[in-house]
Amino acid sequence: MSELNSVDTALLETIADMPGGKAAGAYNIRKDSGCASRMTTENIDIRTKEDKPGIDILIRAGTKNETCHIPVIITKSGLTETVYNDFYVGEDSDVTIIAGCGIHNCGEDVSQHDGVHTFHIGKRARVAYVEKHYGEGDGSGRNVMNPQTVVYLEEGAFFKMDTAQIRGIDSTRRDTKIVCGPGAETVVTERLQTHGEQQAESNMEIVLDGPDSRGRVISRSVAQEHSRQIFYPRMTGNAKCFGHVQCDSIIMDSAKITSIPSLTANNTDAELIHEAAIGKIAGDQLLKLQTLGLTAEEAEDRILKGFLA
């Protein structure tokens, strides 16, 4: 266990809503490839993996209204790691899991965190999963994050994922795959903001495997300055199911955005919808907010804040 300093606690508050590095319920704080702090509860156990870096999170069946924070912070420039976290959520549970990664890079070397999260969600269990990615620091070293999230939902399970990249990540490749069993449902909200020379790629695959499964993806992104974003949202219906993908992007300055959606129906009762839009901030939106007393800059900030909220 290592001590948390003011940089650490500020990062933890930004990425995981943990003021002072503290949270109610179970938690595990990973700092610079080590465990800075851990708390388990009667229903949520956290164990260090023995064969590779990472942890197993075991949530007892029937656990209700508990939270588990598992943030990662990197403050050493040049640190590169791949971490495997596996979640086993028992039947009929109802829990909130808050992840997130913050990098403070004041050096010249690349700091990189590749987190592989795999969820096994039991029958009728409900999981709200929140993750935020954020980078800072005045060094020239790049901040890189490549999160990979794989989720298997058993019958009647529900998985709500809110993922956001706030600022300061120079390069990211996000891979998300969610497989829904019979009657299972997932709702994924992805928010991504890039600026400078940043690059972001998001591959998302939702497989509606079981009868009466449902999936919804809401992706909102803002690309500023010279940044580039690529989206590959894919939805596959293998049974009677309903899937909806909605991708909206605001493009600014000299940025570039590519969105390549894909729908695959392998069953005549699969109902799949995709909507995608890329555009700049509408001029009439800016004018309207100026008539309400905001400057052009304030109006732009307010529109982006609302869009990514």
Next chain:
Amino acid sequence: MLELQHLSYSVSSPEGTNEIVNDVSLTVPDGTLLVLTGPNGGGKTTLAKLIMGLAEPTEGTVVWNGEDITHLSITERAKRGISYGFQQPPRFKGIKVKDLLSIASGKRLLRRSEACEYLTRVGLCAADYIDREVDTSLSGGEVKRIEIATVLARESGLLILDEPEAGIDLWSFSRLTETFRQLHEKRERSMIIISHQERIISLADEIAVVDHGRIAKKGSAAEVFPSIMAGTGSECLKEGTVCPN
């Protein structure tokens, strides 16, 4: 008081210069309601935009409370107490009705009861709308009424409303005209409303018929309204007029 002095707005094209607003002079005394009416394409909306700063005049001046505001930005005019309701208001993904009303009021967080009052005054059931996003899930009439609510929330000295009746059902329209009547009765603010509706026109202290970029006729409702009803607003509509080749 608002004074427009020889205000013009023209656009140039290879075919020549098109005068959208042509040497308009008008005065709107404090606490009065002026209705701008006239045929489509006559220049009413452009004239209103010139007052708000949404368009810049090619000639003339706009004076508000004794200050020449012709070259002030939209924001600066808004801060001096001019507000504007768009004919076709924009929608905002992620911005809720209560957020928009808070921005309009200039308060960091508008009290829920205050926000509800503005919505009620435009005929919307506040509880159904206050937490909704101002996006495409709202109908044209709903967005229009939210737009008017934001203008009311400005509590400004001059309200400019561009066709507030457009897209609004008859029942809500009654509520809206009552709100305009009450506002006008207090005589605390000046209002310029672009409208073709008899019920709004009847509230006016003065009516100006705008046609071909000019004030074709101006006077009290009693003076001007009969000529509008007689369809004399546009020469082209007179019986026997031959369409040019």
